[in-house]
Amino acid sequence: MTPEVAAILGLSAVTLVLLLGALLATTRQNRKPRTSGAPGESPLQPAEVAQPSRPSAGHVGIDYPDPRTIKVGDTIDCQGVRTRVLGALYLSWQGIQWTEYLLDDGSRRYRWLSIETHAGLNPGDEPHLEVLLWTPVPTQGMIPAKTTLSVEGVEFFPVDRGIAAFRSEGVTSMPERGLLDFADYRAADGRLLSFDRLQGQPWSSSYAQPLPPGSITFEKKG
Template identity: 90%
Template structure:
């Protein structure tokens, strides 16, 4: 092998390693589960393809309301839709904690709003809030696989799965306490898909739509 050929092969190996590292870093940006139970039997329409949240402009709690202050019974404006917070789930898995709120727009259309404080992508970066709006999607008995799955013509790759402990408050159609299995997936366009279930129950699924900072207005209950 000539020195020129060896150098070309070496550069090719480095390029492949960098591309593989970038792909793994992307797929690891999963999230924790959206809870499953919702009151009523009204069908929910799937959310459109989620777009990445816009960069933060301003300071939470100063320039726009802090969604972590939402309480059961509050009324909030979420993306121009006025909804009431019927209940909340407080979840934890492997040291990570987050909250999910069940929203009702008054027309028996229910969505879940998940709020989690996440660390920055790089060491030393400040933490940020991840706010996701979840909309149920029918999966017709589909079971989340440990490999790639296809739903509505979109390929989703597995990013995380496990079990979370939860405590409920208000109206959630969930027990007061329990365990929730989850499996999270991400598409190449950044769209999120989550399967979850109470242990021993059928799987439910939902798409996630990331919300940009300042998209929620909170009206505290009287």
């Protein structure tokens, strides 16, 4: 083998290694929690949908109260509005667990606050909290599909759907235990839309607003 041929082969090998490294890095960056559908199905979230922003820097329980310690009967200050936790749903789906709290601000305007712990996006990353404030939205009998939905002129792409098991506590208008169908969607600007229903019941829907965990303060029930 001549020196010229050896040099060309060496450069080709280096180029191949760099390309494979870039491909692996891209794959790991695009991997997200809660993107898998039912067993055997491929993830539903399209690449063009915006990813949710990370919470602001800080340490749970040190720099701000840990929202995972909220209990039924506590008082929460959320976005400058004092609300009381009427009830809670403890849900699980494919090994993922999260909690949703029913909030009452005294004006019969009920909203749900969901708290979920996500694993790091990349190996070695610390887990982080996702805190979402859900507001009911009318969808006029719309049924969630596995395709893009248009709501109030905004296109939403399917993210997750499945059947979650739940246990209720306090006032929730839900049975003590049961199964909940859900379908989650995300718009290109990061907005969230979710449908859910007790099996055999009509669908209800809500918009979600992400909140930094440190933006919530609460008083424990006396």
